[in-house]
Amino acid sequence: MLAAERRDHLLGLLTNEGKIIAKDVAADLGISEDSVRRDLRDLAAEGLCQRVYGGALPVSPAVAGYTARQAVAPDGKRKVAALAARLIRPGGAVILDGGTTALALARALPHELPCTVITHSPTIAAALLDHPRAELFLLGGRLFKHSAVTCGAAAVEAAQNVSADLCLLGVTGVHPEVGLTTGDADEAAMKRALASRAAETYILASSEKIGTASRFRVLPWQKITGLVTDAAPDDPVLAQLVCLGVEILRAG
Template identity: 65%
Template structure:
């Protein structure tokens, strides 16, 4: 089998099965594990898969910068946002992560809702300038321009002084095996720090993120209260998450 044919086969398996195990594929295709791993390295370099121990998972399409993500799956993000705002308690404190789905949540907060919003996203904070009853607190730190959020030690220290009722967490990948992932290590660390300060964490997961993975683990699925998604209950990954005992809230 030619190299191009092998790579096409690997991509098809990622699409239909949700993962590639190098040892299994090598045996089925009559080639070596080293050859399969080399193919996976090339696919990963092209952004077409996320390498993990023993093989690969589908790469998240949500690792582009904030401007590019703003135009990705807008209807799905709006649906997720509309469902997520129902998790925000009136008079309470919500930690709102950065990213395009979190921005959609900020815009969807009803104007009558009295709430304190704590965020490390200046973009999200700016979206709430005209909200008449929202108190907005911005966590400082180094601006990570790719995602439009602050990060680093200063952000983590600022988060440690916050107590919140709920965190609405943005990630780039939600996978039954890999858990919750994102594309930057510092950003992942800040997300964990935010989760540690909230009574419960809900994940904002439009359907294109389900079944995909990025390089850096944020949290295992067992540490969140729920996953808010626009995917229908029969979506294979949503169904697998529900079957594993994870709470999936369908928008």
């Protein structure tokens, strides 16, 4: 089989099966695992897959820059945001992550809702400036421009001095085996710090993130309360997550 044919075969596996297991592909095609791994390295370099131990998974489209991500699945993000906004109770305190889905959530909050919003995103804080009854706490640190959030040691330290009823967290990848992932190590550490300061943590993930993976793990499934998504009810990934005990809140 020619290299171009192997490439098409691998991409077909990602589309149809949602993953590539290198040893199985090698056995099916009668080639060495080294050859498969080289092909996967080439695909990963082009941003077409996310390599993991033993093979590869679909890469998340949410690893693009902040401006570009605003054009990715806007309807799905609005649906997820509308449902997630209902989790914030009057008088409650919420830690709100940054990113485009969280921004949609901030815009979906009732204008007169009395609440406390703790965030490390200046974009989120700015979106809530005209909410007269929302108390805002902005966590400082190094600004990670890719997602318009603060990260690093100073931001993590600031997060350790707050607490909330609820944390609403965005990720770029949602996969039953790999868990919840994102594309930057410092951002992943910040998300863990935020989640550790709330009584409950829900993950916000529009359908294009379901079944995909990024390089750095944020949290295992055991550390979250549930997942808010607009993915179809018959999505096989959701069925696997239910088997893992994950609560799914579906945004219709």
